[in-house]
Amino acid sequence: MLTLKFIQENKETVIDRLKVKNMDATTLVMKVIDLDNLRKSTQNQLDNTLAEINNISRQIGILMKNGQAAEAGQVRQKTTELKERSKELGISINETEKELNNVLVLLPNLPHSSVPTGKGAEDNEIIREGGVIPQLGDASFPHWDLAKKYNIIDFELGNKLTGSGFPVYIGKGAKLQRALISFFLDEASKAGFVEVMPPLMVNEDSGFGTGQLPDKEGQMYHVGLDNFYLIPTAEVPVTNIYRDVILESSSFPVKNTAYTPCFRREAGSYGKDVRGLNRLHQFDKVEIVVIEHPDRSYDTLELMVDHVERLVKKLGLPYRIVKLCGGDMSFTSALTYDFEVFAAGQQKWLEVSSVSNFESFQANRLKLRFRDENDKKTKLAHTLNGSALALPRIVAALLENFQTPDGIRIPECLVPYSGFDMID
């Protein structure tokens, strides 16, 4: 959520920048400004009325103390009208604030100045590529065939237990999951991220804090009886650790990593790219989250990209890093790099990580601030996060790229974790 102050002071910039996200925000911005001005003037009236009431009450207090009950009764008369008025103003200000918030929440984050304009994935900018795409020849299979052949992932069994998009990992398939999780967590720890293990369900406040609510409500599984949401990513509970927190600037950067399962309803995405592991309702992911000083958040974003790049390199997967164009970026992000790995069985690039700087957009919702060393004032921090990494598509690429006639070769870096070097 953008701050009111920023919108008031930079309305042209806001409208201009949001064009990069293919949005004409003119009406919304004007509405925000109007409502905010109304809010301010109403607040002013209310404050003045309350000040008067406070004043009278104080007088009555003094009179009562002096035993002048009759005089106190007289003064009391004056308050009826004022009370009425303050009540009305209170209601009106509530309505205005509600309306203001409803509009404010519709404004996406401003894209960073380096974000290319564009409509969709085809306009993204390839930043770097690495690794070698394996030439498998004719006898190459997509991972869903390999999973069946070696009996390591059973999609149909998942259908029986739950529904589509909930696979069952078996034997070496299950161990490979565990190996990847441990590998990713250890790498994150080595890079200075503090491991946390958060709850997998969150309340409404947390869902709002990171921006999933209200606009992505339908994408989360909702536990109605207790009004909890299953987390779509560890970003939600981990970032919300810092909700309503004022940090000292000496504590920057705050770096956390967490492994969690992620639950996504993926409503509306049926049909396309959903085979096998490509799109699941439940999957495992290791996330990295950083809270950083505004002056350094973009340097930190690069460091996070470097970290993820090291991971895909160690796994030996062909990859490319793309900078998302305005049209392909998420609502909350100011700058996003996606990592894609090539899955040779499907001959497809699969997105395995998304690393973003949200600047103060989430922090404003979270009320996540820090005390500036120079002027001692509280300011909004910057939040960043990235997948490091999401498992299913990594597994898909590993299975497909490292398939051999004798079985599937496990990358060296994983062998200490898996305990085997071949799936056969």
Next chain:
RNA sequence: GGAGAAAUGGCAGAGCGGUCGAAUGCGGCGGUCUUGAAAACCGUUGUCCGGGUAACUGGACCGGGGGUUCGAAUCCCUCUUUCUCCGCCA
């Protein structure tokens, strides 16, 4: 799940209807003293929304929401959380 108790500033803890944003202690920050440090002493110490170039100033906040009252941290209702006891249980 049942019965009871509680929730106050960074922490501890007073206040139980009238200048209470809130005593006191600890901690933090600044200063005096000291070669330096400690101790001692003095001062200072929350967040948010407004007005004002500023000094300063109005308002809100004592777990959340609502109510009673001229006036609520204090009374009432409700929700949440914590603690104690009982029950159930991985």
